[in-house]
Amino acid sequence: MTLVAAFRGPKGGILLCADREENDGYTRREVDKIYYFNMVPCQVFVAGAGPSGIVTTADVEIRSALFKAHSDGANIIQEHKSIVESTLRDIHKRYAANLKSGYLDLLIVIAPLGQVMVPLLYRTELAMMVPEPYYAAYGSGKALCDYFSDRLYEYGRLDKDSMKVLATFILRETEKAASGVGLGADMWFIHEGDTSVHRISTGVIREFQALIPSIEESLWSDWKTNVKIPQQFTG
DSSP states (O other): OOOOEEOOTTOOEEEEEEEOOOSSOOOOOHHHEEEEEEEESEEEEEEEOOOHHHHHHHHHHHHHHHHHHHHHTTTTHHHHHHHHHHHHHHHHHHHHHHTTOOEEEEEEEEEESSSSSSOOOEEETEEEEEEEESSSEESTHHHHHHHHHHHHHOOOTTTTTHHHHHHHHHHHHHHHHHOOOSEEEEEEEEESSOOEEEEOOOHHHHHHHHHSSHHHHHHHHHHHHHHHOOGOOOO
């Protein structure tokens, strides 16, 4: 139960987001759900929905496999997909019993350190890495995130700051409505026009969420100003 989501920015970067709630049905606690590590040719981000222990294991083993392949002389930019998929096949085989009544859904970003390539965004289907050009989401908050994103997000239309506003709004509304989504959020802006990585902390996001008007306030304010009620509706 979670929400992880990724949006492509206007300059090709990725805004990667996740809530912070871990819920075992009895207790809730705050955890990081976006994992990040540096390699010589690229930076790698893993965000997951599913059993927290298996998501953590996936991050550790993907990290280990990529570093080993790099030390063995592999071209990580060209070969990362096959390396990660091999690791995921092993994880799904080893933890098949744990995943029988659950799932392991990952969003993975491979961000080359050269300026020529923009970050690569993937979502997983079992052990397969599926390239996603613009947007992907997983978790119990996915349906609501998809709904808002379908109506409000359009690649190239929003600038970097507008994307942060949109993601902040979606995370807030999903936390209100979706089971297991909550306890704040994290955002990482990855290589938006350069090779820098910018993390927006939970505290900053919470402060910003409080400044965004509610859906009711936004809609009623606009309707009162711009919507002319048809005559047959009056009386």
